[in-house]
Amino acid sequence: MxxxxxxxxxxxxxxxxxxxxxxxxxxxxxxxxxxxxxxxxxxxxxxxxxxxxxxxxxxxxxxxxxxxxxxxxxxxxxxxxxxxxxxxxxxxxxxxxxxxxxxxxxxxxxxxxxxxxxxxxxxxxxxxxxLDGQAMGSEAITRLFTGSWRESVEGRGPVPGPEPGTVHCPVCSMVVKLDGSAITLDHEGDVYGYCSKHCRKAHAEELGVPVPA
Structure with missing residues (x-):
C-alpha cells in the first residue's frame, strides 16, 4: 500500500x-x-x-x-x-x-x-x-498484492522469466536476472532469485529453511 x-x-x-x-x-x-x-x-x-x-x-x-x-x-x-x-x-x-x-x-x-x-x-x-481496521505489516501487504499469482505458481519451483537466465521472484513476481549480483537461495537443487533480501527472507521462512545471512 x-x-x-x-x-x-x-x-x-x-x-x-x-x-x-x-x-x-x-x-x-x-x-x-x-x-x-x-x-x-x-x-x-x-x-x-x-x-x-x-x-x-x-x-x-x-x-x-x-x-x-x-x-x-x-x-x-x-x-x-x-x-x-x-x-x-x-x-x-x-x-x-x-x-x-x-x-x-x-x-x-x-x-x-x-x-x-x-x-x-x-x-x-x-x-x-x-486496511478495513486490520493492521498489516509489509509481508501481509506483499501477500495482498501477490496472493493470486503466488497461488498460481505454488509448488512449481523457480518460475522462468521472459528471458533466458531470468526467473520471477517467488514472493513479489519481479523478474530477476541470475547473474553474479543476484540475491538467490538454493533449495532442493533449485535456484530461486529474489528482488530483495526481504523477499528472500519471507520465502525462506515459507519453505522452512534457514534464512541466508
Whole structure:
C-alpha cells in the first residue's frame, strides 16, 4: 500500500491536469522501459491499493518565492510506504516520481515549463498501516498484492522469466536476472532469485529453511 501526496501551485494544472498526474502516479508511468515485468494480477492489485491525493495549498513559500499562479515552478511529492521497502525502493521512487511530475507539468503547461520537483520518501513503521481496521505489516501487504499469482505458481519451483537466465521472484513476481549480483537461495537443487533480501527472507521462512545471512 502506497500513499502519495502531491503539492501543486494553485491553478497550475487545472482539474484535468491533476487527474492526469494522479493517474500516472498510480500507474507508476514515467515513460521509461526498465525491462520489468509483473503478472497482470499483481499490477492490478498494486494499483488498487495505491492512494494519490493532489493538494493546492492556499499559502506556500519556497524560499523567497510565493508559490502560485505567478510562480508555478515548485512541486512537492511525499510518498509513504512500509519501512522495510524504503532501502530498496527509495532511490527508484525519487527518480520516477520526479520524472512523472515534471513530464506531466510540461504536458499540461507546455514544453517551456520549468518544474522543480521535491520528492520525499517516508517509511511507515511496521504495524501502523491497516486496511478495513486490520493492521498489516509489509509481508501481509506483499501477500495482498501477490496472493493470486503466488497461488498460481505454488509448488512449481523457480518460475522462468521472459528471458533466458531470468526467473520471477517467488514472493513479489519481479523478474530477476541470475547473474553474479543476484540475491538467490538454493533449495532442493533449485535456484530461486529474489528482488530483495526481504523477499528472500519471507520465502525462506515459507519453505522452512534457514534464512541466508
Amino acid at each position: 502506497l500513499f502519495i501526496e502531491v503539492f501543486a501551485p494553485q491553478g497550475a494544472l487545472g482539474a484535468e491536469g491533476r487527474e492526469l498526474l494522479a493517474t500516472r502516479l498510480v500507474e507508476l508511468d514515467d515513460g521509461v522501459d526498465r525491462g520489468e515485468y509483473h503478472p497482470e494480477s499483481v499490477e492490478e492489485n498494486s494499483r488498487a491499493y495505491t492512494q494519490v491525493v493532489v493538494h493546492e495549498p492556499l499559502t506556500w513559500f519556497a524560499g523567497e518565492h510565493k508559490v502560485g499562479a505567478d510562480w508555478p515552478q515548485r512541486y512537492a511529492v511525499r510518498v509513504r510506504l512500509p519501512s522495510p521497502w524504503v532501502k530498496e525502493a527509495a532511490g527508484e521512487f525519487v527518480e520516477r516520481y520526479n520524472r512523472i511530475v515534471a513530464n506531466t507539468v510540461r504536458d499540461v503547461r507546455g514544453p517551456g515549463a520549468e518544474p522543480q520537483v521535491w520528492v520525499e520518501v517516508h517509511g511507515v513503521r511496521e504495524g501502523t498501516l491497516g
